[in-house]
Amino acid sequence: MHPVPKPLLRPVNPRFGSGPCAKRPGWSLDALQDAFLGRSHRSPDGRARLDAVITRSRALLGMPQDWRLGIVPGSDTGAVEMVLWSLLGPRPVDVLAFESFSATWANDIVAQLALPDARVLEAEYGALPPLDAIDWSRDVVFAWNGTTSGVCFPEAGAIPAVHEGLAICDATSAAFAMRLPWDRLDVVTWSWQKVLGGEAAHGMLALSPRAVARLEGAPPPRPLPKLFRLTAKGRLIEGIFAGDTINTPSMLCTEDALDGLRWAERIGGLDALVARSGANLAAIAAWVDRSGWAAFLASKPETRSSTSICLRIVAPWFVALPETTQAKAARHLTGLVEAERAGFDIASYRDAPPGLRLWGGATVETADIEALLPWLDWAEAETRMAFAGETHGSPAAKSASA
Structure with a gap:
């Protein structure tokens, strides 16, 4: 007899992966039937569709009117790389590295750009670097939310209202689910495929007036490929921030992005999106408290992500x-859930400690999260029995028995 019976109820939508993320509730291919296909994205109508993504995103996020927002190639990665290569150099830089992607930005700054005065502030998975160690007179590069660690900035107050350097924020798994302090940031990036469930390969780049002044007043001391160029003859290329994309975008993906934005507007805007994501985190937190076998990777409650x-x-x-066996057991557990079609793509990121990663963004229904959790309990019990004989002789087992 199994210690935990197999659940009967499955999530209606078992997609809990962290990118591409679940489509909005009720989504179908019919949402794309009016996509602007087979026509130039540079035509007035094509440009208008792209500009609508920009305009609706600005309004939904409450972005200040004097900020620029543009669509750029290469998803959030492309947006971040454009910023690093175009903006960094005039000042020393601090970069926070506390999970896989933020560590990539640190490597790019130190090893690729080879900036002479770059400090990397590191932390293990589950924690943030000491925020009081950041020197805000320098440029600071950081992720608002660590997509692979589930650790996010605790509050806007972590960034001083007045700072000499630029605050450069990778917000790809935070935008539309967490409130971003626009008055304390200078550059913000994200991608379509996260909180609103859009399709991949398109990034968003938001620039404050201070960031624009840097671009126009301090040209990068390095050659830039076309895909990274934000200025021409010392002036910002304004068209990028009005729907004139650097390269050819997918108008099918554009229609999907517009569908996600319209859905967000219908359900109540940013307040509703934040609340939906928060409800998903609350459901998982209540289950963690009673599970006896799972715990948050983020050690401090105030830094726990509501998305990843x-x-x-x-x-x-x-x-x-x-x-080595822990990693195998964790994969066995998540594999059982996937085989039952109860939860897809829920394994921790490949560089993270073995465990689970559940996307809780606004497109995920809390009812589906609640339907998933009994499957996790069942899979844990099955995995415990499957690995029952593999602890004998391990150092941890000997220590426990002693």
């Missing part, structure tokens, strides 16, 4: 396994 919700396995049987 990362969990570690703390059950004694799991802790007693050798590290």
Whole structure:
């Protein structure tokens, strides 16, 4: 007899991956039937569709009117790289590295750009670097939310209202689910495929007046490929921020992005999006409290992400396994859930500690989260039995028995 019976109810939408993320509730291909296909994106109508993504995004996020917002190639990665290569150099820089993608930005700054005065402030998965160690007289590069660690900035007050350097924020898994302090930021990037469930390969780049002044007043001391160029003859290329994209965008993806924005407007805007994501985190937090075997990877409650919700396995049987076997057991657990079509893409990121990563963004229904959780309990019990004989002789097992 199994210690935990197999659940009967499955999530209506079992897609909990962290990118591309779940489509909005009720989405179907019919939402794309009016896509502007087979026509030039540079025609007046094509440009208007792209500008609508910009205009609706600005309004939904409450972005200040004097900021520029543009669509750029390469998803959030492309947007961040454009910023690093175009803006960094005039000042020393601090970069926060506390999960996979922020560590990539740190590597690019140190190893690729080879900036002479760059400090990397590091933290292990589950924590933020000490925020009081940041020197805001320098440029500061950071992720608002660590997509692979489930750790986010605790509050706007972590950034001083007045700072000499530029605050450069990768917000790809935070935008539309968390409130961004526009008055304390200078550059913000994100992608379509996260909180609103759009399709991949398109990024968004938002620039404050201070960032624009840097671009126009301090040209980058390095050659830039066309895809990274935001200025021409010392002036900002304003068309990028009005629907004239640097390269050819997908108008099918554009229609999908507009569909997500319209849905967000219909349900109540940013307040509703933040509330939906918060409800998903609350449902998982209540389950963690009673599970006995799962815990948040983020050690401090105030830094727990409501979108990329990362969990570690703390059950004694799991802790007693050798590290290599822990990874195997975690994959076995998530594989069982996927095989039952109860939850797709819920394994932790490949560089993160073995465990679970559940997307809790606004397009995910809390009812689906609640339907998933009994499957996790069932899979944990099945995995415990499957690995019951593999703790013998491990150092952790010997320590536990002693």
